[in-house]
Amino acid sequence: MTGTHHAGTSPATDYEVVIGLEVHAQVVTESKMFCGCSSRYSGAPPNTLVCPVCLGMPGSLPVMNRTAVEATIITALALNCEIPEFSKFDRKNYNYPDLMKGYQISQFDLPFSQAGWLEFDDPANPGQMRRAGITRVHLEEDTATLKHVRDSSGETYSLMDVNRAGVPLMEIVGDPDLRTADEAGSYLRAVRQILRYLGVSTANMDEGAFRCDANVSLRPWGQAEYGAKVEVKNMNSFRSVVRAIEFEMVRQRDILDAGGRIVQETRGWVDDRAITVTQRSKEAAHDYRYFPEPDLPPIITPAAEVERLRSLLPELPDAKRHRFANAYGMTSDVADTLTQTRALAEYFEQTVNLSDNARAAANWITRDVLRILGTTGAEIDQILLTPAHLADLIKLLDTGTISVRTAPEVLEEAVNTGSMPREIVQQRGLGQVSDTDALTTAVADAIASNPKAVADYRAGKATAMGFLVGAVMKATRGKGNPGLVNELLKQQLDG
Amino acid sequence: MGAPGQPAGHTRHMHVTREHLVGISGDLTALTAPEARDLLVRRQISATELAHAVLGQIERTESQVRSFITVTADEALAQARAADVALGGSDPGATPPLTGIPVALKDLFCTTGVQTTAGSRILEGFIPPYDATVVARLRAAGAVFVGKANMDEFAMGSSTENSGYHPTHNPWDVSRVPGGSSGGSAAAVSAGQAILSLGTDTGGSIRQPASLCSVTGLKPTYGRVSRYGVVAFASSLDQVGPFSIGVEGSAMVLQAIAGADPMDATTAPFAVPDYRSTIRDGVKGLRIGVPAEYFTAGMEPDVERLVREAIQTLTSLGATVHPVSLPYSEHGLATYYIIAPAEASSNLSRYNGIKYGLAALDEVDMTRAMDATRQRGFGNEPKRRIMLGTYALSSGYYDAYYRKAQQVRTLIKADFDNAFASVDVIASPVSPTVAFKMGARTDDPLAMYLSDVCTIPVNVAGLPGISVPCGFDHQGLPVGLQLIGKAFDEATLFRAAFAYEEATSFHRQRPPLAEQADSEASVNQAAMGAGNAAGGPQRAPHA
Structure with missing residues (x-):
């Protein structure tokens, strides 16, 4: 896509900024990508979720986790990708101690999907959407984790935890269609929301379940060719992604303005200093020597299987948002709020079904339920106040059984005890006197x-x-x- | 635990006796696997005495042959005692088919608790925490593991001189190589150090040493046998197979190890036929293809003569001979030396001292420690192949080398498909030469690589191939006949090879070295005669 320009927020107004994001998302599965070990490594003691396969022991062989493959294809479908019938895994060869086999099983030229797109909120035009191309969604395996330690005598050493090695990792490669740091942030939020809607990833960035690398380049307005690309890594929050891109835009603009040229390289974001620093130059870039993984047969995904997976797709955030606005006559802001997560949207719709009062349900949820979630830090499905409770409360109000003045007291009691509002009203004698x-x-x-x-x-x-x-x-x-x-x-x- | 055999002369049934099968010498190490099975089931011999016989043969001949990196005598005797308990039950015939039969394992099969080196110093001290699927299946079949056989480092070689530990010698002439890379496995069976053994064949590593040591060796169809727990050399070519004296032993082993494995995604989901039920069906009407391309210049005249005589023998048994053409096989070697090193360069990346085996702990920096481990741990041949493979996969060269090789691979395969449209098996030499002198090809990798010119195309095409002894050259050195089959048609290979072996006696000839040990061995063997509860060598001979 050609893209409209949003120069207003760009600190590099003399140049067009070109941004493409690569997102890695851990896939939620019971077991790892190529062995039977549990992939729920969070909180597990180091090196307890390991076996010969994920340890890369001599002679061990990978066996594909079908659930991870299906999750990848479903994600690709949600991102409007094409699903080729023939796909395969490849070996990406490089040496690093956290890589158990000396190669990562990934996908090179024939991934599970290609040529999709994603719509996200246009940060420069509220209420408008922007579209970015999705190059591909493919599947690979995560690495072990290294911890570098310096002991009291000053000696340094590294500790390795193999629990994470082999956890399925989905890579969503975006086309270089983003033009501002804010667009990158908006795009990331849209990706994360879809992953969570699909339930294929927790997409929690602070847990490392969602990672983002940014490719940033500048080119004079109107120039067709891309400028030299800098890959920025090591961002560990949405905010740092936006800040790193903003920093990189300015850094590259300053170099170009001074008559210099941009070196194609990999740079790392240093959060506490708010700068990017050189990690690896193009000359030192890895030659990954990809070749087809001989230990895994190619994967055939017939059209019927694609359609079966497509039928499993839930209603996606965008569609849900539009439906809410139309069907319930709510503002796009309210629809937006209620569709933040699939669980919240479902909570709303269940409340509506039980209470037959969408406006009241929306009001109570956007005002009181979200406040409760905010103060308790709980998830929507963890609180004692279920849609049945909320619907009950709404009906008590609608039938005049209680007054607007007593409703907050009833709500609070229901939230704290899980008792039904009807019972609370009865026990406490809070019913309106209509006698x-x-x-x-x-x-x-x-x-x-x-x-x-x-x-x-x-x-x-x-x-x-x-x-x-x-x-x-x-x-x-x-x-x-x-x-x-x-x-x-x-x-x-x-x- | 005692050997539960019947006292000699008191067999309950009028079956084949121990003396009938083993001969006056009483050398149990000369038994074939089906013979050993028969005697064990009829309690003519005990598993413990068979284990003692084989371990005794190792003790007597190992200094000359050097088949093993590790001998597991204690484990073998413990397994043999357990086998005797099983065989002592009410229905010994219902015991698993390899109960009590001594087997040597090439040292690249992971064995729980027993060092597994793949012939490399970089894996010295590596004790696997798990069994390879084939090891687990042999264990379940009752096999007794006598040791881990020597091999060319990471199965890269054709002489077992590339072992990181020591070379193995050919039992027929200890100044010569046994072939490779499964040289230890072949030599062990040839010298009576094991009744059966297991090897791997990536480009001929079972068939060529079988040929050079005069034993039967089978390379099954790719996908027939699990590779799980087998230290990988070239993943798309490696295949596990047996060595035996006589074809039936190989059929017994394949029966035990073949079939789909949930741990190896490249195993085929096909049912495994009962190989021994058709092995005696003969070759009447069998169509044998003979490819002119496999009788190459540079082939020793005796080799060609003996192979052609073997084909003649098969026709005299009712088979018919048809010329076939495999023109692309000429490019087999070149194709192989792109694909195999490419895969190896990746497979060998994991050996960096971080997790197991050798580690250059004197290096302070992590990256330098990894590099130093590899510099010190790998021998020249793995280094050579890592470089070849890395080059072939490099960006800018991939299309010219790796991709091209895969395309040629398809053509080689298509040649075989064409040929098999009109024949049932293809016959050829295994190796263009008999066993060569040790050191003769160590400085000339290309000459070494040419040892496998007749076997490599079979791996490249993923087909099964068997090597059966077909005579001896003018120096008395063994020659093997190669029979190549259709994919997953090992049954026909066994049938043809068995018919041939029934009509000849080459497979029963033992190297003098194995026989030399007999006078000594027979004393012990007789002392451990059936019914000897202790199974030890302490009693005087009774014959």
Whole structure:
């Protein structure tokens, strides 16, 4: 795609900035990519989730994890990719101690998918979408982790944990279609949201389950060829991705402005100094010597299998957002909020189904439920307040059983105890008094004990009515149905 | 635990006796696997005495042959005792088919708790925590493991001189090589140091040493036998296979090890036929293809003569001979020496001292320690092939070398497909020459590589091939006949090879070195006669 230009936010206004992102996402599976070891390594003692295969023992062989392959293809379908019938794994050869076999099993020229696209919020035009091409989504294996240690005597050594080695890793390669750092951030959020919607990855960046490398280059406006590309690594938050790209744009612009030329290289983002530094020059770049993995047969994905996987796709964030806005008549902001996660959207729709009041459900969720999640740090499916609870509360309000004033108290009790709002109202006697007889007495008392207000009302002072309603409510400790109280007062005063 | 055999002369059934099979000498190391099975099941011999016989033969001949990197005598005797318990049960015939039969394993099969070096110093001290699938299957079949056989380092070689430990000598002439890379496995069976052995064949590494040592050696179809736990040389070519005296022993081993393995995605999901049920069906009507291209210039006249005589013998048994053409086989060697080193350069990357084996701990820096480990641990041949393979896969050269080689591979395969449209097996020499003198080709890699010119195309095409003894040249050195089969048609190879061996006696001839040991061996063997509960060599001969 050619892309529209958003020079406004760019610190490199004399040049067009070209950005392409490579996202690595760990795939959620029970077992690792090529062996039966558990892939849930988080929190496990070092080197406890290992076997001859993921340790790269002599003679060990990989066996493909079908679930990871399906997760990759489903992701590719969600990113509008083509799924070729014939695919294969390749070996990417390089030497590093965290690489158990001396090569990584990856995919080179025939990946599981290619030529897709993704739409994301245009940060320069709120409410508008931008589209970026997806080059490919392929599957590979994660490496072990190294920890470099310096002991008290100053000696340095490295510790290795092989638990992570062989965990399936999906690589989503984006086309160089992004033009600003903010677009990169928006694109990343869209990718993460889709991965989470599909349930194929936790996509948590701080846990290392979601990583991003950025390819950044500059070119004079109007020039067709790309400038020399710099690959930036080591960003460990969305914020650092945006900051690293912004830094790199300025650094490259300054070099070009000074008449220099950009060196094609790999640079690392140093977060505490907020700069990028040279890691590896093009001359020192690896020749990975890719060749087809002889230990794994090629993978054939017939069209029928692609269609079966496509049928498993859930409604994606974008579609859901549009449907919410249209079907429930909500603003795009509210629709956006309610579709943040698939679980929240489902919570909303279940509440609507049970309460038949979308507007109330949206209000309660965007206001109170999200506040509860924010203060407790809990996930939507972890709180005691289920859609059934919320729907119950909404119905109590809609039928006039409780007043708007008592609702927050009921909600709080339901959140804390998990009791149904109906039961809470009953136990605490919080129901509105709509009993005409009981209220008639309270109304008569109020009229009798407030002659001045009655006189004022009869003299035409509108505020006097409010005073009398307040007196009745006080007498019924807030449980009087305000509409009914009004009606009864008028009857007795006017009658 | 005692040997549960019947006392001599008190066999309950009128079956073949021990004396009938083993002969007056009583040398159990001369038994074929089916003979040993028969005697064990009928309790004419015990597994313990058979293990003692084989271990005794190792003790007597090993200094001349040097077949082993590791001899596992204690483990073997323990396994033999367990086998005797099983054979002592109510139905010894129901025991697993290799119960109590001594087997040598090429030292690249991972064996739980027993050092596995692949013939390389870089794996010295590596004790695998797991069994290769084939080892596990042999274990389940009751085999007794006598040791880990010597080999060319990482199976790279044709003489077993490239071992990082010591060369192995040909039992027929200890000044000559046994072939390779499975030279230790071939020599061990030839010298009676094991009844059976297991090797691997990437370009001829089973068939060529089988030919040079006058034993039967089978390279099964790629995908027939699991490679899990087999130290990899060239993954798309490596295949595990047996050595035996006599064809039936190889059939017994293949029966035990063949079949799909969930741990090896390249194994084929096909059922394994009962090989011994068709092995005696003869060759009447069998169509044998003879490719002119495999009788090359540079072939020793005796080799060509003996192979052609062998084909003649098969026709006299009812087979028919048809000329076939395999023109692309000429490029087999070149193709192989791109693909195999390319895969090897990658397969050998994992040996860097970080996880197992040799580690250059004197180096302070991580990267330098990895480099130094590889510099010190690998011998010249692996280094040569790592360089060749790295070059062939390098960016800018991939298309000209690796991709081109894969294309030629397809053509070589197509040649065989064409030929097999009109024949059932293809007959050729195994090696253009008999066993050569030690050191004769060590300084000339290309001459060494040419040892496998007739076997390599079979690996490149992924087909099964068997080497059977077909005579001796004018110096008394063994020659082998190669029979190549259709994919997954090992049954026909066994049938043809068995018919040939039944009509000849070459396979029963033993190297003098093995026989020399007999006078001594027979004393012990007789002393351990059937019914000797201790199974030890302490008693006087009774014959």
